[in-house]
């Protein structure tokens with residue numbers, strides 16, 4: 001069956017919680033477990049038999065980093081990959097409606113839509129099989145997973161028939177508890193979805209025609225898949241949920257990128273053992289799952305892991321300890337430093353630092369600082385307590401403040 005996949009990558013105004021990490025590269029290209037975030041999606045899509053084309057859709061200006069990535073991913077995964085740029089942020093449903101001809105060209109009988117800012121096992125083949133077994137071949141499938149009652153409020157919540165898994169009720173980010181089954185942001189659609197999105201578009205047009213506005217047509221194209229389409233489809237017999245037990249997480253904040261990295265590194269032991277570093281005589285000590293870019297230079301007395309990802313051209317000095325961290329390309333960790341629960345910024349070296357927490361809430365006041373450099377010197381410091389993002393590790397980082405030197409807070413010492 002001819003299939004396509006659309007990856008929703010958003011654009012520069014979105015993803016503010018990811019700043020300043022997203023200043024340097026667009027968030028979808030931020031490395032998670034050693035490869036750009038969306039490469040995990042592309043790899044999963046390319047594996048599905050019948051995949052004809054993968055479309056990245058967003059409102060980023062085309063840029064060199066994105067173009068280079070697309071060329072190398074096409075070569076590696078042997079599937080056409082294109083970027084479709086929305087003229088404005090059209091929402092999670094507006095872009096796919098606007099580019100529907102491109103999605104369906106070549107006779108696609110079904111297509112996946114994937115949010116770029118999630119990490120997952122991407123059980124795409126299982127979603128296809130589920131659709132064959134439950135519902136009918138024209139139904140739409142949402143990937144769902146279980147969250148606790150508090151966490152669920154941050155996601156799309158799904159109430160489904162326990163036997164058939166048909167979605168009976170859908171509420172996007174409800175204010176009170178609706179269901180523990182949440183929307184993972186991964187969907188399987190048939191071309192019939194465009195009739196439903198089209199109805200929303202027509203309704204928007206009619207409503208906006210009443211307003212005296214010159215850009216009414218454009219605003220009518222802004223459509224949210226979740227609130228505008230799924231809510232209406234619930235209970236119609238056309239929308240089903242496939243619940244996965246596999247790993248899944250959002251990647252919204254810098255702290256959650258470390259968590260996502262851990263999940264993917266763990267998966268590598270089965271899917272890509274060659275990407276995991278091994279203990280070798282005369283090499284650094286590797287504990288648990290660690291990715292090291294082939295161009296990185298690691299001193300043999302360093303101890304790395306678990307859950308560490310070392311980027312291109314990174315230098316790690318003697319006696320360095322790195323744990324639960326991502327070290328971005330070109331960074332340099334001087335001798336005997338300790339890096340825990342941290343993202344080390346591009347090309348950063350130590351010497352000025354101020355430990356801060358970069359979880360969602362605590363990080364916001366710091367977003368205006370120029371460069372995220374992350375670094376703790378000669379001491380192992382525990383992550384400060386974080387209550388704002390339950391479930392996510394709280395991240396310690398340092399901000400590089402040219403000309404200023406900050407003492408490490410005594411209270412954070414081990």
Ligand SMILES: Nc1nc2c(ncn2[C@@H]2O[C@H](COP(=O)(O)OP(=O)(O)O[C@H]3O[C@H](CO)[C@@H](O)[C@H](O)[C@@H]3O)[C@@H](O)[C@H]2O)c(=O)[nH]1
Nearest residue numbers: 008009010057058089090091115116117155156183184185
């Ligand atoms: N192309 C494009 N992509 C967009 C746009 N707006 C958002 N996106 C992309 O669509 C995805 C969803 O983004 P949000 O709109 O920020 O939604 P959310 O808060 O992440 O919630 C969504 O995902 C959750 C799972 O992670 C779901 O639980 C929830 O129901 C919803 O689908 C992200 O990958 C984002 O980059 C847009 O205008 N255009």
